[in-house]
Amino acid sequence: MIPLKYQKNENLEKKYYKLITQSRNKRFIEKIDEKCDYYFKMQFEDIVCASPEKLKQLHFWVKDSPDYEQVKEEFKHISSVKQSNYIVNTLFQNMPKEAKLLIYKQVGQNVCPYCNRNFIEDLKIVKNRNSRNPVGTFELDHFYSKDEFPMFAVSLYNLIPVCGTCNRIKSNMIFKVNPYLMYNKKDNISFEYNILGSNYMENEHELEIKIKSSSKEALEDAQKLRLEEIYNRHKDIAQEIIKKMQYYSPEYIECLFKDTGTLFQSKDELYRLLYGGYANPDEFGKRPLSKFIKDIYQNTKEGLGGFDIFSNVDVDT
């Protein structure tokens, strides 16, 4: 999982709330407001724009409440249509594309934060000369499932833009580690490999990718996403990294860096050219597999005796 940065952005939050409610039935929004006031002593807008930390507190409050089933059902039945859930069926299912793109924009990632494998993008499809129809190649995952927590179904920081694969695998499961609330590397997983036979550089079956973490919660989430199984499909990339590291000695890298003059701004950039991923953890979300590539690199580096081509990157992160 790739950590997401949270920074309060009042303008964006107000714009988002307006977009999702402006053309909706005012009476229903008032009804939601009444329920939010009764149960949470908050306005609906405050729940829609609640910070990740506040949402976490509210979710615990709902989950631990003796009235949990009642609260859930009440928020599901705000509609004149029998069995219809206004927040989910109307505000979420019919959310304007502009609001979805706003969520994407505030997350600021090019790659799915759950798997770091698939690109997610906002694209503008030109319909005709005067009109551009915005679309996204991402889906919105409810971090707290909309079935269990319908009151958070349109909450800005409960909606994580992810790839279709992760969204379908996760479905309505609830993760323990919130990408907005990963405060240190211990909350994350790392990739390692085991060598099972002497011909592991040629034969993929003699190499296995393992996911490790000191956090039980992070490991459980990775298992839910089946990341170990999925990343074992990328053993060819691990083999390439190991081979490249044997070929590109530290001395050779130094020569390359010096000989190319001003072509590379830093050794990080040279690393990107050689290995195809970003080295800085803050930039893992820019390109697929960056974390995997970096972890395999680190893993191999330890085996090769600790050489390091980085000049200004915290290699332990």
Ligand SMILES: [Zn+2]
């Ligand atoms: Zn994904």
